[in-house]
Amino acid sequence: MTAMLPRRSVWGIICILSFLLSVAASATADTHTMTKTCTTLCRGLPGLTPAECQKSGLEPSGAFSNNGFPILIKEYPPVRSRKPQARILVIGGTHGDEPASVFTVLNWMQKLDKYHSGLFHWKVVPLLNPDGLLKKKPTRTNARGVDLNRNMPSPLGGRGVYQRWADKTDRDTRQFPGLKPAGEPESKWLVKLIQEFKPQAIISVHAPLNIVDFDGPGPAPTQLGRLRLRRLGNFPGTLGNYAGEVLGVPVVTLELPSDSTPPSSAELNAIWTDLVRWLKAGIPVSHPDSAPARKVTSQGVAAE
Numbered sequence: 001m002t003a004m005l006p007r008r009s010v011w012g013i014i015c016i017l018s019f020l021l022s023v024a025a026s027a028t029a030d031t032h033t034m035t036k037t038c039t040t041l042c043r044g045l046p047g048l049t050p051a052e053c054q055k056s057g058l059e060p061s062g063a064f065s066n067n068g069f070p071i072l073i074k075e076y077p078p079v080r081s082r083k084p085q086a087r088i089l090v091i092g093g094t095h096g097d098e099p100a101s102v103f104t105v106l107n108w109m110q111k112l113d114k115y116h117s118g119l120f121h122w123k124v125v126p127l128l129n130p131d132g133l134l135k136k137k138p139t140r141t142n143a144r145g146v147d148l149n150r151n152m153p154s155p156l157g158g159r160g161v162y163q164r165w166a167d168k169t170d171r172d173t174r175q176f177p178g179l180k181p182a183g184e185p186e187s188k189w190l191v192k193l194i195q196e197f198k199p200q201a202i203i204s205v206h207a208p209l210n211i212v213d214f215d216g217p218g219p220a221p222t223q224l225g226r227l228r229l230r231r232l233g234n235f236p237g238t239l240g241n242y243a244g245e246v247l248g249v250p251v252v253t254l255e256l257p258s259d260s261t262p263p264s265s266a267e268l269n270a271i272w273t274d275l276v277r278w279l280k281a282g283i284p285v286s287h288p289d290s291a292p293a294r295k296v297t298s299q300g301v302a303a304e
Contacts, residue, residue: 033060037070044133045099048106056109058126063189066143069130071189074109079118086283089199090124091190094149094206094239095140095259096132101205103262104254108272120279123197128186140174142184149206150177150235151187152242158183161236168235177237194243201283202243202251203275209255215244216251221278225263225271227254250283 037060038053060070078084092105105126112122127133131143141147154161161177169175182188194202211230214220215238222229232253234240244251254271256263263271 033070034058037072040069040134041127041130044130044138045102047103056106057113061125061189061193063185065129065131065186066184067131067134069134071125071130071186072127074124076112076116076120076122076124078121079116082118084121085119086200086279087121087123087197088201088203088279088283089194089197090122090203090205091128091239092125092205093127093129093133094204095147096129096135096142097138097140098207098256098259099133099138100207100256100258100260100262101254102127102133104205104256104268104271107262107265107268111272123193123199125190125193128190141176142186144178144184145173145176146178146184146187147175148184148187148190149239150175150237151182151184152237152239153181153191153246154236154241155246156236157181164236181237190239191242194247194249199243199249201279202239202249203254204239204251205254205256207256207259210257211255213240213253213255214251215240215253217244217248218250219282221252221274221282224252224254224274224278225267227256227271252278 034054035050038050042048042050042053056074058072058074061073063071065071090105090108092101093099094101105124109124109126112124116122129142129148132139132141139145150161150165156164158178158180161181162179165171165175165177178184182191209232210227211232212221212224212227213232214229215234220229220231234245240251240253243249252275262268
């Protein structure tokens with residue numbers, strides 16, 4: 001006679017099978033989502049194939065653009081053998097008409113895929129503004145015509161930022177800050193990410209001014225690859241103003257030479273090497289769960 005399992009055991013097996021089936025269904029849904037996302041994304045990034053996109057390890061962040069496109073992110077977390085020196089946030093594609101910034105960040109992700117040692121804890125967002133990139137004619141602004149790099153929180157408040165834009169730019173639509181700080185889903189999510197991740201340095205990639213800009217405390221990198229430091233000053237609503245001046249987080253803004261063509265492989269390597277060297281030398285050692293530092297020592301920390 002076949003032995004009967006206790007009722008509790010049967011229900012335990014059913015629960016385990018249900019859990020495994022739900023996990024499998026979720027994984028299938030995620031795979032389908034990424035397949036569709038990568039296929040669409042690659043239409044706006046000629047040279048990137050859907051297969052490469054899927055192999056990149058990017059994942060939906062849970063946030064979406066105005067048009068409902070997933071904002072993708074990849075994390076390079078701490079490793080068991082090493083306590084990370086600092087948390088670093090890398091952002092590309094804030095402006096949709098600067099695809100070179102997206103390719104640059106994707107290139108750096110490939111380096112981290114190979115060489116991530118746990119020296120830093122990284123979060124990487126290669127494309128903050130998918131709607132601008134995916135337009136038939138890509139735009140600096142998002143789907144609602146808002147410049148995401150003018151839509152961050154500011155001490156001036158929404159009315160002050162709007163008036164500053166009207167007075168200083170002659171109402172340039174390319175720099176429209178929106179009517180409410182962090183009023184766009186993309187910028188709102190970025191603010192939330194900064195608040196939760198508490199980065200101790202932010203690297204933001206733009207184009208095409210061919211310089212390094214810097215906001216916030218501590219020593220600025222004087223040169224990254226061929227890009228030399230030239231401080232532009234920050235404007236209300238920019239990431240540099242919000243993170244660098246309000247939160248006290250060092251913000252390095254890379255302005256690549258071309259908005260459409262990324263630097264050569266050799267130049268990308270040089271920029272990356274110099275950037276990591278600067279991070280090691282300029283970002284203070286602090287506990288990974290501490291708040292963003294308001295003071296940065298000039299003494300140093302030393303390559304990922």
